[in-house]
Amino acid sequence: MGALPIVEHPAAAAKFVANRERMAWHDKALWFVREKRDRMAHSLPEWEWLRETASAIKQHTIAALPEYLEQFEAAATRQGAHVHWAADAEEHNRIVLRILEEHQVRRVVKSKSMLTEECHLNPFLERHGIEVVDTDLGERIVQLRHERPSHIVLPAIHIKKEEVGDTFHEHLGTEAGAADPQYLTEAARGHLRDKFLAADAGITGVNFGIAETGGIVVCTNEGNADLGTSLPPLHIACMGIEKLIPRARDLGVFTRLLARSATGQPITTYTSHFHGPLRESDGPEGSGRTSGELHIVLVDNGRTRIRDSQEFRPALGCIRCGACMNTCPVYRRSGGHSYNAVVPGPIGSVLSPAADPAAHQSLPSACSLCGSCTDVCPVRIPLHHQLLAWRRELASRRLLPASKRWAMDAASQLMRHPRLFAAAGWLGRQALRITPRFLVYNRLNTWGRRRELPEPPRESFREWWKQNRESQSHD
Amino acid sequence: MRVGLFVPCYIDQFYPDVAVATVEVLERFGVEVDFPTSQTCCGQPMANTGCAEAARPLALRAAEIFAPYTHVVCPSGSCTSMVRNHYDAYFSDEEDDHGLRSKTFELCEFLHDVLRVESIGGSFPHRVGLHQSCHGLRELRLGWSSETMTARDDKVSRLLRTIEGLELVPLKRPDECCGFGGTFAVQEADVSAAMGCDRIEDHLQAGAEVIVAGDMSCLMHMQGLLRRNRQPLQVMHVAQVLAGRPLPSDRRGAIREREVAAEEVAANLRPAAPPSRTPRRETAESLEATKLQGDV
Numbered sequence: 159m160g161a162l163p164i165v166e167h168p169a170a171a172a173k174f175v176a177n178r179e180r181m182a183w184h185d186k187a188l189w190f191v192r193e194k195r196d197r198m199a200h201s202l203p204e205w206e207w208l209r210e211t212a213s214a215i216k217q218h219t220i221a222a223l224p225e226y227l228e229q230f231e232a233a234a235t236r237q238g239a240h241v242h243w244a245a246d247a248e249e250h251n252r253i254v255l256r257i258l259e260e261h262q263v264r265r266v267v268k269s270k271s272m273l274t275e276e277c278h279l280n281p282f283l284e285r286h287g288i289e290v291v292d293t294d295l296g297e298r299i300v301q302l303r304h305e306r307p308s309h310i311v312l313p314a315i316h317i318k319k320e321e322v323g324d325t326f327h328e329h330l331g332t333e334a335g336a337a338d339p340q341y342l343t344e345a346a347r348g349h350l351r352d353k354f355l356a357a358d359a360g361i362t363g364v365n366f367g368i369a370e371t372g373g374i375v376v377c378t379n380e381g382n383a384d385l386g387t388s389l390p391p392l393h394i395a396c397m398g399i400e401k402l403i404p405r406a407r408d409l410g411v412f413t414r415l416l417a418r419s420a421t422g423q424p425i426t427t428y429t430s431h432f433h434g435p436l437r438e439s440d441g442p443e444g445s446g447r448t449s450g451e452l453h454i455v456l457v458d459n460g461r462t463r464i465r466d467s468q469e470f471r472p473a474l475g476c477i478r479c480g481a482c483m484n485t486c487p488v489y490r491r492s493g494g495h496s497y498n499a500v501v502p503g504p505i506g507s508v509l510s511p512a513a514d515p516a517a518h519q520s521l522p523s524a525c526s527l528c529g530s531c532t533d534v535c536p537v538r539i540p541l542h543h544q545l546l547a548w549r550r551e552l553a554s555r556r557l558l559p560a561s562k563r564w565a566m567d568a569a570s571q572l573m574r575h576p577r578l579f580a581a582a583g584w585l586g587r588q589a590l591r592i593t594p595r596f597l598v599y600n601r602l603n604t605w606g607r608r609r610e611l612p613e614p615p616r617e618s619f620r621e622w623w624k625q626n627r628e629s630q631s632h633d
Numbered sequence: 634m635r636v637g638l639f640v641p642c643y644i645d646q647f648y649p650d651v652a653v654a655t656v657e658v659l660e661r662f663g664v665e666v667d668f669p670t671s672q673t674c675c676g677q678p679m680a681n682t683g684c685a686e687a688a689r690p691l692a693l694r695a696a697e698i699f700a701p702y703t704h705v706v707c708p709s710g711s712c713t714s715m716v717r718n719h720y721d722a723y724f725s726d727e728e729d730d731h732g733l734r735s736k737t738f739e740l741c742e743f744l745h746d747v748l749r750v751e752s753i754g755g756s757f758p759h760r761v762g763l764h765q766s767c768h769g770l771r772e773l774r775l776g777w778s779s780e781t782m783t784a785r786d787d788k789v790s791r792l793l794r795t796i797e798g799l800e801l802v803p804l805k806r807p808d809e810c811c812g813f814g815g816t817f818a819v820q821e822a823d824v825s826a827a828m829g830c831d832r833i834e835d836h837l838q839a840g841a842e843v844i845v846a847g848d849m850s851c852l853m854h855m856q857g858l859l860r861r862n863r864q865p866l867q868v869m870h871v872a873q874v875l876a877g878r879p880l881p882s883d884r885r886g887a888i889r890e891r892e893v894a895a896e897e898v899a900a901n902l903r904p905a906a907p908p909s910r911t912p913r914r915e916t917a918e919s920l921e922a923t924k925l926q927g928d929v
């Protein structure tokens with residue numbers, strides 16, 4: 159797939175909105191998740207305290223990131239893991255390929271990892287003759303359809319079960335027209351079981367890396383990360399450098415927030431802890447000898463640049479729960495693909511322009527600034543303020559469409575002159591009163607395509623004030 | 634107490650009755666109101682587009698214009714938040730905002746927090762759908778947003794509940810955005826309209842006769858959709874309800890203040906108020922709701 163062509167959000171969103179029935183279905187599916195999240199959050203009296211604590215831990219860790227990274231590397235190495243450092247996506251992909259080639263790996267099972275999506279690892283490995291199978295059910299559906307995830311937690315949320323049935327019929331040989339979720343899930347389970355058994359290596363993402371212990375934590379609902387790392391002897395964990403937390407005792411704050419925010423569960427079904435590579439048996443009677451290898455690839459890929467920015471640094475606290483997508487009224491009605499970015503929705507609209515501001519200039523404006531994302535975010539990233547800050551940033555880099563800039567400059571000039579403003583307002587209102595409807599609602603009137611304009615009153619408030627109050631005014 | 638009235642530019646030009654109602658409410662509670670006529674716009678459209686250089690001179694102007702007042706009151710949560718929360722970006726440490734950021738209040742907030750109004754009085758025997766404008770709710774914290782778990786007073790509904798006969802109807806999504814969003818309404822017109830239509834449906838299914846909000850911009854957007862789609866629902870700014878305006882019976886809505894005034898006169902001549910309409914619509918909602926879970 160590689161680099162994506164530049165498509166502006168409004169055009170892509172318009173296509174999604176045009177299918178009203180599907181849009182409503184998509185909106186309701188995600189609102190259902192948002193409401194589940196609300197109920198779960200309500201069940202914890204300390205919810206807001208958890209959010210504050212999580213935010214403070216993340217801010218602290220990001221501030222002292224170099225120290226914590228070194229601490230993590232040392233501890234993970236002591237545990238028997240191999241730690242690699244990648245400055246960007248390309249280096250990450252080369253490191254992963256080199257490890258796989260050293261072990262003569264032909265078949266890889268991968269559990270969900272937004273980082274490997276970000277690095278476009280799958281197509282890279284496939285070009286080098288390695289089969290990569292995504293083992294998260296939603297990701298597998300998307301992979302079979304040659305699509306991209308439309309959501310970071312629910313990658314196939316845009317696909318209806320009937321469409322999944324068609325895809326599985328084509329690729330997995332399920333019955334034509336079958337759309338029963340239970341039946342389809344069992345078919346996928348059988349299909350994936352074969353892939354797990356045949357795999358030479360497992361790749362996972364990382365939800366949390368613990369600096370103190372050198373351990374990594376992976377959260378899934380399907381247990382696919384456990385299976386993918388327990389059966390093959392080689393485990394490669396790909397981890398963004400911002401995933402660190404200082405101590406094991408900090409973990410509880412995040413696991414309590416993550417699943418509740420993401421899907422409205424009290425905790426993910428599987429919370430897998432990896433401290434060093436696979437051992438023959440960790441029990442009292444086992445030898446404890448390592449029987450596999452664990453490689454941890456630490457990836458920067460633009461994160462240091464975000465860390466250097468005073469304005470956007472808080473965005474590195476993101477724990478990829480997807481709650482901002484579920485709550486975003488624009489995301490729910492425009493679909494994840496309309497963002498044309500690896501991470502869609504509010505947090506994606508903050509992170510994507512940092513990677514490529516010109517390609518993603520329309521994203522910070524794909525937002526009504528309602529602030530719901532800011533209030534829902536479990537680590538309290540001020541998302542809508544960050545989107546607004548991006549608009550300023552894009553304007554200062556001259557990446558805003560010229561039409562917008564000129565219009566705002568002109569409006570600013572007008573508003574600096576109250577008499578001119580009053581006269582222009584009067585003229586506008588009179589013109590609107592006498593102009594025939596077909597001229598007012600012309601093609602350039604974007605407001606009027608779906609809405610009536612306000613009915614212009616005869617007099618403005620300032621005129622009313624002059625007639626009714628100004629004579630009584632003191633100055 | 635003498636306050637400076639801060640009237641959003643579009644209210645000045647298109648919804649003058651909202652500002653008149655604001656003056657009336659404030660005067661009713663003993664406030665002396667002044668409207669400095671050199672005011673125009675707070676700069677929010679420019680600021681929200683990212684054009685800081687275009688917004689800055691307007692912020693500096695506003696600070697000068699409202700310098701003589703101890704309190705500034707504005708019938709808009711959004712414009713109030715622009716001043717209180719976003720003007721920081723436009724004033725350097727040396728530049729004086731004459732306290733504007735901390736002395737500017739949204740109308741309901743001013744009545745509730747500063748004047749400590751206990752009861753509005755009057756009567757409005759109608760089913761009201763309260764639209765919580767996002768900036769009033771999440772930036773001024775006039776109420777309790779559904780995402781947060783911290784209990785807060787809802788200042789707007791608390792005032793409205795003191796009006797006799799006024800019934801607030803329960804919405805399925807109590808504080809979802811209507812999709813106005815300033816230039817968003819034009820730039821992302823399709824999503825914006827879809828959001829507005831969904832909001833309207835929620836008010837209709839709840840049996841509201843009128844959508845009431847603290848921001849006329851949200852209402853302008855929804856009114857535009859209501860009229861285009863010929864739906865039987867009115868919109869009113871909260872100031873108009875607080876000032877005792879009757880529910881506009883005209884399909885065209887609250888802005889035709891002359892006709893409203895004429896109706897007021899007629900209503901006084903009539904022996905009793907005409908029966909109010911209670912539009913109810915069965916919607917095809919939640920047909921899919923149960924099917925959704927299996928699709929992930």
